[in-house]
Amino acid sequence: MITLGIEGTAHTLGIGVVDSRYEVLADIREIYEPVRGIHPREASQFMSENIKKVLDAALTKADVCMGEVGLVSFSQGPGMGPCLRTIATAARALSLHYGIPILGVNHCIAHIEVGKILCGLKDPLTLYVSGGNTQILKLKEGYYRIFGETLDIGVGNMLDKFGRETDLKHPAGPKIEKLARKGARYIELPYVVKGTDLSFSGLLTSALQKTKDNPIEDVCFSLQETAFAMLTEVTERALAHLAAKEVLLTGGVGNNMRLQEMLGVMAEDHDALFDVPRGYCSDNGVMIALLGLLMHNSGIRSDISQTYVKQRFRTDTVEIKW
Ligand code: AMP
Ligand code: MG
Numbered sequence: 001m002i003t004l005g006i007e008g009t010a011h012t013l014g015i016g017v018v019d020s021r022y023e024v025l026a027d028i029r030e031i032y033e034p035v036r037g038i039h040p041r042e043a044s045q046f047m048s049e050n051i052k053k054v055l056d057a058a059l060t061k062a063d064v065c066m067g068e069v070g071l072v073s074f075s076q077g078p079g080m081g082p083c084l085r086t087i088a089t090a091a092r093a094l095s096l097h098y099g100i101p102i103l104g105v106n107h108c109i110a111h112i113e114v115g116k117i118l119c120g121l122k123d124p125l126t127l128y129v130s131g132g133n134t135q136i137l138k139l140k141e142g143y144y145r146i147f148g149e150t151l152d153i154g155v156g157n158m159l160d161k162f163g164r165e166t167d168l169k170h171p172a173g174p175k176i177e178k179l180a181r182k183g184a185r186y187i188e189l190p191y192v193v194k195g196t197d198l199s200f201s202g203l204l205t206s207a208l209q210k211t212k213d214n215p216i217e218d219v220c221f222s223l224q225e226t227a228f229a230m231l232t233e234v235t236e237r238a239l240a241h242l243a244a245k246e247v248l249l250t251g252g253v254g255n256n257m258r259l260q261e262m263l264g265v266m267a268e269d270h271d272a273l274f275d276v277p278r279g280y281c282s283d284n285g286v287m288i289a290l291l292g293l294l295m296h297n298s299g300i301r302s303d304i305s306q307t308y309v310k311q312r313f314r315t316d317t318v319e320i321k322w
Pocket of ligand 1: 129130256
């Protein structure tokens with residue numbers, strides 16, 4: 001069965017097409033570039049303006065027509081309300097017009113499942129790090145339980161906010177990574193870990209202050225070293241506690257090579273496998289299609305009345321039946 005997945009929780013409008021063997025047939029993404037932080041209404045306008053183009057490109061790339069699509073899935077939350085409503089409307093229109101079943105899926109779980117499928121992992125401890133989310137999760141008794149999370153802002157959001165104040169273009173994560181490679185001197189910054197929870201806002205404020213009398217490269221280096229050491233520490237604590245044998249890194253910040261390196265070393269110390277869904281860490285439609293297909297194959301169905309969006313859709317409220 002051909003499944004079409006629509007992603008649009010914040011900055012990325014993505015449409016993915018997968019077949020019944022979970023093979024990727026198309027992965028088209030258009031990314032909204034905000035001037036100063038993501039404006040929900042502007043981002044949603046970007047989605048409605050681009051959805052037709054992205055859909056056409058995805059169908060062409062996959063070499064399928066809408067008549068061959070057996071399931072439409074879309075990001076139901078968490079995310080920005082206007083963006084979610086825009087893509088939900090598009091998914092409903094496709095479902096009703098072509099008479100195709102529809103499923104709303106949890107965006108965070110999609111990040112985990114794409115990692116499990118592409119990396120071939122069975123039961124990983126997941127570090128999910130994106131703009132809005134920072135969580136350590138593991139499947140336990142039918143739900144992805146959250147063993148640790150940020151108490152304030154997501155690590156990606158922290159990097160993007162740092163970039164906004166230092167004139168790096170959005171998204172700042174990749175630019176900070178590049179600058180950090182040229183940094184050499186570690187500047188002490190607040191390191192805030194509480195059990196397996198984290199906090200990034202004090203680190204952000206302090207790092208911004210340090211830019212006044214230190215080279216930006218050294219601040220970026222220190223910011224990464226501090227934030228990623230915090231993430232590695234809490235992941236290690238959860239790993240030891242849960243005796244996990246696999247570690248999965250996912251979400252946009254998972255693209256970062258330094259974070260991958262630190263987690264890889266930590267996992268090796270515990271004889272655990274470590275992997276990253278390379279090319280699919282950032283938001284994309286493929287992960288939405290894959291999760292829709294997994295849910296459909298486990299017998300989950302929904303009708304249009306159940307497709308309202310959930311801005312604060314918690315990862316640990318979805319029963320995992322697959
Ligand atoms: P997502 O919403 O999952 O696509 O993640 C977006 C977040 O990932 C943004 O905050 C980006 O700044 C961040 N990001 C993307 N690439 C990198 C990178 N190479 N290093 C650090 N953060 C990154
Ligand atoms: Mg995401």
